Amino acid sequence: MQVIPTTAQPSSPASTKQEAFLTVDNVAKIYPTKTGDYTVLQNVNLSIQQGEFICLIGHSGCGKTTLLNMVSGFSQPSVGQVRVNGKPVVKPGPDRMVVFQGYALLPWLTVFENVYLAVKKVYPEKSKAEKTRIVNEHLAMVGLTEAADKKPPQISGGMKQRVAIARALSIRPEVLILDEPFGALDAITKEELQEELLKIWNDHRCTVLMITHDIDEALFLADRLVMMTNGPAATIGEIMEIPFKRPRNRTRIMETPEYYKLRNYALDFLYNRFAHDVD
Amino acid sequence: MVTQTEKQTRTVKLPRTSKPFWNSRTQDILLPILGTLGFLIVWQLFSASGLTRLPGPLSLWTDTRTRQLLMYPFYDLGGLDKGLFWQTLASLGRVAQGYSMAAVVGISVGILVGSNHLLNKAFDPLFQFLRMVAPLAWVPIALVALQQNQPAAIFVIFITAVWPILINTAEGVRQIPTDFQNVAKVLQLSRKDYYINILFPAALPYIFTGLRIAIGLAWLAIIAAEIVMSGIVGIGFFIWDAYQQNYISEIILAVIYIGAVGLLLDRGIAYIQRLILPKA
Secondary structure, eight states: OOOOOSSOOOSSOTTOOSOOSEEEEEEEEEEEETTEEEEEEEEEEEEEOTTOEEEEEOOTTSSHHHHHHHHHTSSOOSEEEEEETTEEOOSOOTTEEEEOTTOOOOTTSOHHHHHHHHHHHHOTTSOHHHHHHHHHHHHHHTTOGGGTTSOGGGSOHHHHHHHHHHHHHHTOOSEEEEESTTTTSOHHHHHHHHHHHHHHHHHHOOEEEEEOSOHHHHHHHOSEEEEEOOSSSBOEEEEEEOOOOSSOOHHHHHHSHHHHHHHHHHHHIIIIITOOOOO | OHHHHHHHHHHHHOOGGGHHHHHHHHHHHHHHHHHHHHHHHHHHHHHHTTSOSSOOTTHHHHSHHHHHHHHOTTOBOSTTOBOHHHHHHHHHHHHHHHHHHHHHHHHHHHHHHHHOHHHHHHHHHHHHHHHTSOHHHHHHHHHHHHOSHHHHHHHHHHHHHHHHHHHHHHHHHHTSOHHHHHHHHHHTOOHHHHIIIIIHHHHHHHHHHHHHHHHHHHHHHHHHHHHHSTTOOSHHHHHHHHHHTTOHHHHHHHHHHHHHHHHHHHHHHHHHHHHHSOOO
């Protein structure tokens, strides 16, 4: 067993009384098991401003997905509360749209219909023509106009992820939640999609919460990088500010000495200070 | 005719590249014919040997009554005296009614049970139990409960066919990937949208598996049910009637009808399945 620092580090000065846009307030997640309670997460505190891009990093089993599920509303904290706009999160909703790890596209619907299903649900009052326009606009945004009539099994992994992102953004969520969206993609597609995501985020400025395993990805995308300690009873270890100016250029930021300082710091956190126990 | 087919086979045979294909095709066609022919010859010799009273396959032609039935499937002299086409059609009609009811009830109850954990717990043992009851055992119950042959026969079809449809549909609904359910939750889809866009298409392969098992069972059941129900037009009772009057080769002819129709029904459902289900 490992000693876990009990003093959770609040992201922003704890004294700020004004509530942030998205607040994770002293959250713990405990699963009852036959051999007693199993604590996945505890003492998690995080305040996120509207329009911020946050990446979460940590070893597998540290409860990143559990934390994300409590923000999206798929599960409820055992202790504490998650609030968006001051309102506690009680169930999933399209204001906190999720891009699922396995894309979760419906294989019997075309690319267009997959996005349309979301648009139809969120804008029931809009005319058919207008909904169609919204779908087409977002498919164009991720470069999938050509593939609109294809079904998910006919397109590549990178294209599926684009559809999932288009679907998520088409309904203008306040928070966009991504669970390792680019994990299964090859390096080139991954970089392309990172750049597209950043460009889209620049235009829309929704709040983004994204799990990643890739430090470079986090450094390129995020405003802040939340680093988790190891589970069980994981918590937020540190939060790293990523100060690069936007719009970011990958090669340019990688040339700065600052980049390597941050990168080494995160690596040190993950592989020395909170190295994963060798199984 | 013969020369025509010979010509066709020659043209297929010509291109050298398609030789392995042709060989496997020959095997596919030739071997079943040889196997069946062998079986028929052994059967014919066996009945000629006098060891059994069962007539050989040639009796379909040599027996005058059976030859009449073979040649005139469409005759109709009123009452029970109808050609085998009409007998089969009457049985098929019952299957169609009982099977449609089973499909409607099986799919809807299956969806209900599959999407509700508590209902599933409550009823699954009962379904598993009732599913094991043989069609013939339902016949007396159906006759007592419904008093008349026709509705009783349809009920037997229904009760035989409903279980595989119900159980497979419920399983299909339980197997809907969590990801799809999460999409529905995060979009807060209405019940109707969820059923149309997620639940039904996701469960469809399972539903078809159930439908296909059920059509075979339904056809088995109608024959069994009709044998017991005297005085109705239908291929099952036709067999029983022929047996009572010792027209054994008529039974053989009727059995050939039954096998052929069963095969066609199964292939029919398989065809619809291929038509509707997206290719994986």
